[in-house]
Amino acid sequence: MRIASALIGFVLLSSxxxxxxxxxxxxxxxPPPLVLSSPAYEDGGxxxxxxxxxxxxxxxxxxxxxxGTPTGTQSFVLILHDLDGVTNKTQADSLHWLxxxxxxxxxxxPEGVPNVATLPDGTVQLSHxxxxxxxxxxxxxxxxxxxxxxxxxxxxxxxxxxSTTTRDEVIAATNGHILGRAAYEGRFHR
Amino acid sequence: MKQMTLMAVMLALVxxxxxxxxxxxxxxxxxxGMTLSSPDFADGGIIPDKFTSKVYVAGQKxxxxxxxxxxxGTPAGTQSFxLIVHDLDVQLGxxxxDNLHWFxxxxxxxxxxxQQGVxTIAKLxxxxxxxxxxxxxxxxxxxxxxxxPAPIYHHYVFEIWALDAKLDLPENASRADLLKAMDGHVxxxxxxxxxxxx
Numbered sequence: 001m002r003i004a005s006a007l008i009g010f011v012l013l014s015s016x017x018x019x020x021x022x023x024x025x026x027x028x029x030x031p032p033p034l035v036l037s038s039p040a041y042e043d044g045g046x047x048x049x050x051x052x053x054x055x056x057x058x059x060x061x062x063x064x065x066x067x068g069t070p071t072g073t074q075s076f077v078l079i080l081h082d083l084d085g086v087t088n089k090t091q092a093d094s095l096h097w098l099x100x101x102x103x104x105x106x107x108x109x110p111e112g113v114p115n116v117a118t119l120p121d122g123t124v125q126l127s128h129x130x131x132x133x134x135x136x137x138x139x140x141x142x143x144x145x146x147x148x149x150x151x152x153x154x155x156x157x158x159x160x161x162x163s164t165t166t167r168d169e170v171i172a173a174t175n176g177h178i179l180g181r182a183a184y185e186g187r188f189h190r
Numbered sequence: 191m192k193q194m195t196l197m198a199v200m201l202a203l204v205x206x207x208x209x210x211x212x213x214x215x216x217x218x219x220x221x222x223g224m225t226l227s228s229p230d231f232a233d234g235g236i237i238p239d240k241f242t243s244k245v246y247v248a249g250q251k252x253x254x255x256x257x258x259x260x261x262x263g264t265p266a267g268t269q270s271f272x273l274i275v276h277d278l279d280v281q282l283g284x285x286x287x288d289n290l291h292w293f294x295x296x297x298x299x300x301x302x303x304x305q306q307g308v309x310t311i312a313k314l315x316x317x318x319x320x321x322x323x324x325x326x327x328x329x330x331x332x333x334x335x336x337x338x339p340a341p342i343y344h345h346y347v348f349e350i351w352a353l354d355a356k357l358d359l360p361e362n363a364s365r366a367d368l369l370k371a372m373d374g375h376v377x378x379x380x381x382x383x384x385x386x387x388x
Contacts, residue, residue, distance in 0.1 A: 044232075044235060044385055089354070089374050147347075147383055176284050178281060180281050181280075183278035183344075185234055185385075187233065
C-alpha cells in the first residue's frame with residue numbers, strides 16, 4: 001500500500017512536470033547537477049563482456065563515479081536494472097544491483113565491489129538472485145539489446161534496512177528523501 | 191503465523207527476480223522479444239534538436255515534432271500498445287518522480303510504428319489516445335520535446351508496452367492512471383533510449 005501510494009504520488013508529480021522544462025532558462029545560481037558516469041563504457045554504449053554473464057561468474061561489478069553531490073546528502077543509493085525484462089504481466093523490470101548507505105563522502109564505486117552484505121564503509125547491498133550485490137547483464141539476445149540503466153540517488157538520510165530486504169522496500173524508503181538523481185546507460189546482449 | 195505471511199510476501203516479491211537468474215535463460219526472459227527503435231536517433235545516441243524544445247517558439251503550439259518510432263516482435267494476444275516517454279534525470283521535490291514527456295494508449299495491436307510528428311490531438315483516427323497537457327481552454331496532447339539544460343545529457347527512455355487488453359481511460363488520464371490500468375496486462379515491452387541537452 002505504501003509502495004502503491006508512493007508510486008501514485010510520484011507519477012502525479014511527474015505528470016505536471018513537463019511544462020517545467022519548456023523554454024525557461026535555468027537560474028544562474030543553479031548548483032551543478034549530480035552526474036553519474038563509468039570509465040568502463042560510454043553513456044549509451046555497450047557493456048564490455050568482462051562485467052557480464054559471458055564472463056566467469058561472479059563477474060566484477062561495473063565501476064561508477066559521480067560529481068555534483070547535493071548539499072545535505074547523507075547517503076547514496078545505486079540501482080542497476082534491465083528495463084526490458086517482463087515478469088508476470090506486471091511492470092516489474094529486472095534488478096541487477098542495489099546498494100544503499102553508500103557514504104555521502106564517496107564519489108565512486110570501484111570495479112569489483114565484493115559480493116558481501118555490508119562493506120567496511122557501511123554500504124549495504126541487496127541479497128537477490130542467490131547472491132549479494134552485483135549480477136552482470138545477461139540478456140541472451142541474440143539480436144536485440146537490453147537497456148541496463150544505472151541510477152544514483154542522493155538522499156538526505158540513511159536507510160535502516162538489512163541486505164535481506166526487498167527492492168520495493170528500499171525504493172519506498174527513499175521517497176521523500178531524494179536530493180538528486182542521475183542515470184547512465186549501458187546496453188548488452190550475448 | 192504473521193511472520194510466515196510476511197515471508198510469503200517477501201518471497202513473492204523476490205521470486206520474479208530469482209526467475210530471471212543467470213544462465214540458462216529462464217522462460218520469463220525468452221530471447222528475441224519486442225524491440226523498439228527510431229530512425230531519427232541511434233539507441234543510446236543523441237536526439238536531434240528538431241525534436242526538442244530548442245525549436246520551441248514562445249507562445250506557439252504545437253511544439254516540436256515527435257521522432258518516428260517502430261517496433262518488432264508483437265506478442266501473440268496483443269490487443270493494444272501503450273507508449274511512455276520520460277526523462278530519468280530530473281529530480282522533483284524529494285520524491286521518486288521523474289519527468290514525463292509523452293504517453294499514449296490504445297495504439298492498435300496491428301500498428302508497428304508511429305510516424306514522425308504524431309498530431310498533438312487527444313485521439314487519432316486509429317483510436318490512439320494521447321496524454322493531455324496545459325489547462326483549459328489551451329489543452330494540447332502528446333509529445334513534449336526534451337529540454338534538459340546544458341551541459342549534462344539527460345536520458346529519455348522510450349517505452350512501448352504490448353498489452354492483452356484495450357484500456358478504458360478518460361481524456362485527462364494521468365500517467366498514474368495509465369500505469370495502474372496496464373498492470374497485469376503486460377505481454378512484453380520494448381525500449382530505446384535517446385540522450386539530449388540544450
